[in-house]
Amino acid sequence: MIQLIEPYAEDKIRALKMGDMVHLSGLVYTGRDAVHKFLHEGGKPPVDLQNQIIYHCGPVVIKEKGKWVVKAAGPTTSAREEPYQGHIIEKFTIRAVIGKGGMGPRTLEACKKVGCVYLHAIGGAAQVLAECVTDVLGVSLEEFGSPEAIWAFRVKNFPAVVTMDAHGNSLHAAVLEQSKEQLKQLV
Amino acid sequence: MRNLKANLLELVRRTSAELPDDVVTVITSAATQEQEGSNAQYAMNIITSNIDMAKLKSAPLCQDTGSILFFVKAPKGFDQLAFEKVAREAVAEATARGYLRQNSVDSLTGKNTGNNLGPGSPAIHFHQHRGTRADVRLILKGGGCENVGAQYSLPDVRLNANRDLDGVRKAILDAVIQAQGKGCGPGILGVCIGGDRATGYLHSKEQLLRMMDDVNPEPSLSALEKDIVISANKLGIGPMGFGGATTLLGCKIGALNRLPASYFVSISYMCWAYRRQGFILNDSGKIVEWLY
Numbered sequence: 001m002i003q004l005i006e007p008y009a010e011d012k013i014r015a016l017k018m019g020d021m022v023h024l025s026g027l028v029y030t031g032r033d034a035v036h037k038f039l040h041e042g043g044k045p046p047v048d049l050q051n052q053i054i055y056h057c058g059p060v061v062i063k064e065k066g067k068w069v070v071k072a073a074g075p076t077t078s079a080r081e082e083p084y085q086g087h088i089i090e091k092f093t094i095r096a097v098i099g100k101g102g103m104g105p106r107t108l109e110a111c112k113k114v115g116c117v118y119l120h121a122i123g124g125a126a127q128v129l130a131e132c133v134t135d136v137l138g139v140s141l142e143e144f145g146s147p148e149a150i151w152a153f154r155v156k157n158f159p160a161v162v163t164m165d166a167h168g169n170s171l172h173a174a175v176l177e178q179s180k181e182q183l184k185q186l187v
Numbered sequence: 188m189r190n191l192k193a194n195l196l197e198l199v200r201r202t203s204a205e206l207p208d209d210v211v212t213v214i215t216s217a218a219t220q221e222q223e224g225s226n227a228q229y230a231m232n233i234i235t236s237n238i239d240m241a242k243l244k245s246a247p248l249c250q251d252t253g254s255i256l257f258f259v260k261a262p263k264g265f266d267q268l269a270f271e272k273v274a275r276e277a278v279a280e281a282t283a284r285g286y287l288r289q290n291s292v293d294s295l296t297g298k299n300t301g302n303n304l305g306p307g308s309p310a311i312h313f314h315q316h317r318g319t320r321a322d323v324r325l326i327l328k329g330g331g332c333e334n335v336g337a338q339y340s341l342p343d344v345r346l347n348a349n350r351d352l353d354g355v356r357k358a359i360l361d362a363v364i365q366a367q368g369k370g371c372g373p374g375i376l377g378v379c380i381g382g383d384r385a386t387g388y389l390h391s392k393e394q395l396l397r398m399m400d401d402v403n404p405e406p407s408l409s410a411l412e413k414d415i416v417i418s419a420n421k422l423g424i425g426p427m428g429f430g431g432a433t434t435l436l437g438c439k440i441g442a443l444n445r446l447p448a449s450y451f452v453s454i455s456y457m458c459w460a461y462r463r464q465g466f467i468l469n470d471s472g473k474i475v476e477w478l479y
């Protein structure tokens with residue numbers, strides 16, 4: 001198990017390899033469809049994304065006694081952000097993207113260029129992952145609706161697997177290829 | 188219909204927070220199949236902790252609480268309109284209480300209705316049956332896994348799949364390949380051979396009402412179900428698509444008659460968060476049995 005702790009320096013990220021299991025601790029910003037489209041179209045980010053992590057997540061957050069409490073915080077499907085992600089990684093020097101299902105060649109290319117990784121969270125594990133969020137630091141772009149806003153979370157020991165690294169390796173591409181080979185033996 | 192609202196509310200809560208025992212049994216056993224220290228084992232361990240934690244906290248297992256699908260078998264004289272009205276109230280209340288996420292969006296305006304009510308939500312499928320009791324079942328089916336469902340029209344040249352069980356097998360295995368990494372595997376397949384495009388998909392979802400360990404009474408389908416699970420697991424896709432031993436936890440196949448001109452294979456993919464529950468109500472509206 002690798003501890004990935006903020007600050008997310010480039011050399012730490014480049015040292016990660018496909019298949020590494022990590023526990024992430026530090027700041028992450030949520031962002032899904034609306035945020036990606038906004039940033040891609042030149043929108044000015046309300047937070048400093050430089051050297052930060054974007055989490056594809058539409059959390060359920062409610063206010064209890066004047067404090068934000070995260071009720072569920074699992075990943076959403078990343079593939080929808082493929083048209084935007086590569087550009088956003090390069091433009092803002094994003095160090096990691098967390099999501100599920102993996103991403104395509106443009107994102108992989110940007111990871112290599114910038115020094116960024118794709119961290120695959122466990123899809124559906126809403127409760128385990130909500131427990132990893134120790135603090136809600138704030139919310140911006142709330143006008144997109146709560147699940148689509150940028151939430152700043154502090155997480156502790158957030159479990160994920162590096163499925164795309166900064167050296168051009170993608171576990172998704174590797175498993176796809178291998179499973180297609182296997183299928184040939186079976187049909 | 189006395190107590191129906193409270194009973195349906197409890198049905199929604201249980202379905203959203205607690206996986207049925209037959210599902211937990213196969214997930215727990217699959218977790219032991221993965222190689223020590225592998226990404227797949229890591230994923231399975233987090234999945235099993237999540238199952239325990241959701242039950243303990245009585246909180247949604249997954250934040251996508253999915254499409255709300257009721258399947259009701261009711262005796263003659265059962266008031267379907269009254270049931271539907273109460274079911275809608277229960278769904279709205281369950282949403283307000285956080286058992287369900289606000290999950291129903293107007294397809295034209297993009298606006299979330301905020302209470303899970305709207306055209307098609309919840310979906311209630313009624314059937315009449317003999318007897319005096321009502322059999323009420325609920326499936327919550329998430330979007331990620333619904334998106335990877337597929338319908339094949341055989342023959343299929345790309346797959347070299349003909350209109351026979353071998354062709355069906357090729358179609359199903361292709362769907363498993365296409366679904367990899369998406370839909371939160373390991374998954375469970377509900378499949379229908381035949382029917383039209385609408386009845387085929389519906390029947391594929393009805394297969395998901397079957398128990399994990401039941402045996403298909405039709406020997407050729409029973410054999411195909413077993414073969415699909417074994418073959419899919421040889422593909423090595425594994426939990427979350429990380430690579431590993433368990434790609435599928437189960438496969439349930441039914442058949443409907445078809446037109447001579449059509450041969451559909453309809454596949455509904457269910458994620459590991461296989462949320463289904465149900466109960467039997469006696470004629471005074473009391474729950475006499477939980478079904479899963």
Ligand code: SF4
Pocket residue numbers: 074075123124125249250251252253328329330331332333370371458459460
């Ligand atoms: S596919 Fe299932 S487990 Fe995954 S996010 Fe959707 S509902 Fe949750």
